[in-house]
Amino acid sequence: RKEVEQDPGPFNVPEGATVAFNCTYSNSASQSFFWYRQDCRKEPKLLMSVYSSGNEDGRFTAQLNRASQYISLLIRDSKLSDSATYLCVVNRNNQGGKLIFGQGTELSVKP
């Protein structure tokens, strides 16, 4: 079993749709969590950190459930520019802060 597992995707949605991505992690010692976005043939870029209290940044909302070891990302009012691969990332804080990446979920927003 992979340490970080994500929805397989791809997700094909129309503009304006709301889309949700799920992610589970297996290492209960993990302390910090992130969503990164990666465009085709580019480097990952930090989208947002994820906290137990939930956090929102514009159209993006991230949630963390430590008991279930579950992370989510909600995108409202999807834009064409949201098309990318979304990477769920877990920080192995007890191992010097190594990042463990999920395989990514591809999102394609269509006109």
Add this chain to the structure above:
Amino acid sequence: GAVVSQHPSRVICKSGTSVKIECRSLDFQATTMFWYRQFPKKSLMLMATSNEGSKATYEQGVEKDKFLINHASLTLSTLTVTSAHPEDSSFYICSARGGGNTNQPQHFGDGTRLSIL
């Protein structure tokens, strides 16, 4: 925001060549840098962790003599792929984190696409 520069962005060379990739933090001091490799349609895989002034820590299965890492200053780490072969062709990405707080996010360079003929 934090900026990490990686150079070169693209390399095409013959088998047997050694290739050096540089990773620089431009506006912060990076005590720790990480090197990743990503194959097409796959996730990023950590190769090694580089701490300024000490030897790099390699992940299981990564040959330290093949992938030489040097982190000589707080703003520069280099990865040298020695005697590269076609199977080493991949997208190599570095990241950097400032300070000793392991909760801080990493900032990525824009990657180096390596093609060995």
